[in-house]
Amino acid sequence: MINLFVKTEPQKKWMQKLYEKETKFKNTSVQTDEFSIFPKDNIQDLIDMGYSSITLPKAYGGEGLGVYEMILFQETLASFDENTALSIGWNFGVVGDIFEQKLWKQKDLESFSKEVLNGALTNRSVSEAQTGSPTRGGRPGTNAVKKDGYWEISGRKSFTTASPVLTYFLTSAWIEEKQKVGFFLLHKDLEGLSIDETWDVISMKGTASHDLVLQNVKVDESKLVELPDVPKGGKFNGWLLHIPACYLGIAQAARDYAVHFANTHSPNSLNGPISQLPNVQQLLGEIDLALTQARHLIYSVAEAYDDESRRGYLTNEVGVVKHTVTNSAITIVDKAMRIVGAKSLQRGNPLQRYYRNVRAGLHNPPADDMTIRNLALSAIEQKKSKALF
Template identity: 55%
Template sequence: MDMVFIKNEEQQKWLDRLKPILARFAERAFELDESRGFPFENVQDLKDIGYTRLTLPKKYGGSGMGLYDFLLFQEKIAEACGPTALSIGWHVGIVLQLLEDRGWKKEVLDETFFEIGKGALINRAASEPVTGSPTRGGKPATSAKKKNDKWVISGRKTFTTMAPVLDLFLVSAWLTDENRLGWFLIHRNTPGVRIEKTWDMISMQGTGSEDLVLEHVIVDEKYLVEQPTGIEKKGEGWLLHIPACYLGIASAARNYAVAFANSYSPNSIKGPIGELPNVQRLLGEIELELLQARHFLFSVAEKWENLVEHREELMPQLAAVKNAVTNTSISVVDKAMRIVGAKSLQRTNPLQRYYRAVRAGLHNPPMDDATFTLLARYALVSSNEN
C-alpha cells in the first residue's frame, strides 16, 4: 500500500533513512510504556537524522518539506512508536504553522527558525486546568502584565507534550491590562520557568505531556508574537499529523493481526486461522477501512497544499479527516484484537498498548461533536447559498 502514496524519490529516501531507527523505536516501545518514561533516545535519533528540521526552510538549515511528506513519515513513525510520533509531530507541525502569516516580527521568526535549525524543539502550551481544551474558547487563567517595556507572565499549562526536551514554548496568556489574548515565545532557560511532572495516563504515556509552570516570568516586548483578533478562519492543515499518528498505530495493529493469522494454528483446525472465513472477513474489513482512511487523509492533505485559495472551504474536510481517521483507527485495532483473541490482552502483547493508544485520539482537537457541528453549519450555509 505504501507505493500508492509515495510520490517521489525524496520521500522514499526519507523513508529509507527512517527505517533503521524505527526498528529501534519498536524495540523500545514496550519498556517505554511499562516505565511510563519519555523516549529521549527516540527524539535524539530523530534529531540526528535531521527529522526535527524536516519542514524548516532550507535557508535556516532545514529540508523544506511539506505537509504531505510530513504526514507520510508520521504514519510510519507511529507504526513503531505512537507516543514518539505524536510528540515530534507537534514540533514539526508547528514549524509548518509558523510558515503561514501569523503576524510575527521577522526578527523574532528568523531567530526562532535559526534556533530550530540548530536543534531546538518547540511546542504550544495552551491547555489549562480551568479551561479544558483551548479549542473550546475558554479564557486562559495564565496572565501577562506589562511592566515598563517587559511582560510578566504567571500561570500553569497542562498537556505540554514533549515537555522534558522542549527548548521553546509558545504560551497563551490573557493580557490583563488590555483584556485580550496573546501568545508569547518563552525560552526554557528563562528564570521562573519550570516543568512539573504530572503526566499519568494509561494512554500515550510516553508523550511527556507535563505541566508547564510560569512564575513571574519576564520576557521582552518583542516576544509577544501573536495577538489573535478572534476572526481568523485560516484552518490548520498541520494538525492532520494527529490522525496520521493514530492511523500509524492502527497499521501496526493490522500488521500484528495479519502475522498472527498467518502463523497461529490451534490443534482444533488444520492450517493457520487466516484460512478461516470469519478471520478473513475481519482482515478484509481492516484492509478496507485502512485504505479509505489513507486515501481520505492524503487527498485532503494534497488539496490543502495545492489549493491555497480554497483553504477556507477545505476547513470542514480537515475536521472530517481527523474524525474519520481516528475513529477508523479505533475500529481497526478492535478488529485486530478480535482476530488475536484473549492473547491480545496480555501485558506483553502490543495490541493492548495500541488499544489504549488510539483511544487518546478522541481527545485531541477537534473533538467529534465540534466536527459534526462544523459540518452541519457548512451544509446549512451551502444550502442557503444555493
C-alpha cells in the same frame, strides 16, 4: 500499502532514513509504555538526522516539505513508536503553521528558524484545567502583565507534550491591558518556569504531557510574538493532520500484527493457520477496507492543502479527517484484537498498548462533536453558488 503514496525522491530518502530506525524504535516502545519513559533517545536521533526541521521553508534553510510529507513520515514513525511520533509531531505542527501563515514578525521568524535548524523543539502551551480545550474558546487563566520593559507571566498549562525536550513553550496568556489573548515565546531556562510531572494516564504514557508552571516569569516585551485580532476558533489548519497520521500508524501496526498472527497461529483443531477461517478473513478484509478509506482521505486532503490554488476551498476537511481516521483506527485495533483473542490482553502483547493509545486520539483536537456541529452549520449557512467555477 503506504508505498502507493510515496511519489518523490525526497520522500523516498526520508522514508529510508526512518526505516533505518525501525528496529530500535520498536524495541524501545515496550519500555517507553511500561515505565512511562519519555523516548529522549528517539527524539535525539530524529534531531540528529535533521528530521525535526524538515517542515521549515527552504527560504529559511529547511527542506520546505509540506503537510503531505509530514503525514507520510509521521504515519510511518507512529507504526514504529506512537509516543515518539506524537511528541515530534507537535513540533512539526507549530513550525509549519508559524512559517506558512507568517504569524510572527520577519526578524522573529529568521531568528527562530536558526534555532530550529540547530535542533530546537517547540510546542504550543494552551490547555488549562479550568478552561478545558482551548478550541472551545475559554479565556486562559494564565496572565501577562507589562511592567518596565518586560512582561511578567504567571499560570499553569496542562498537556504540554514532549515537555522534557522542548526548547521553547509558545504559551497563551490573557493580557488585561489589551483585552486579548497573546502568545509568548518562553525559553525553557527562564527563571520561574518549571515542569510539574503530572502525566499519569493509561494512554500515550511516554509523551510526558506534564504541566507547565509559570511563576512570575519575566521576559522581554519582544517575546510577545503573536497577538491575533481574531482567534482561529473552530478553523483548523492542515498541520494538525499530524494527529490523525499518528493514530493511522497505530492502526497499521495493529493490522500487521493481526495478519502475522493469523498466518502463524495454528491450533490443533485446524489443519493450518487461522487465516483460513471465514470469520478471520472477514475481519482482516474489514480492517484493510477501513485502512484504505482512511488513508486515501487523509492524503487527499493533505494534497489539497499543500496546493495553494485549492487550499482556500477547504472548510471542515481537516476536522473530518481527524474524526474519520481516529475513529477508524479505534475500530481497526478492536478488530485486530478480535482476531488474536484473549492473548491480545496480555501485557506483553503490543495490541493492548495499541488499544489504550489509539483511544487518546478522541481527546486531541478537534473533538468529534465540534466537527459534526461545524459540518451542520456549514450546511445550514451554505449559499447557492452563482457558478461552478
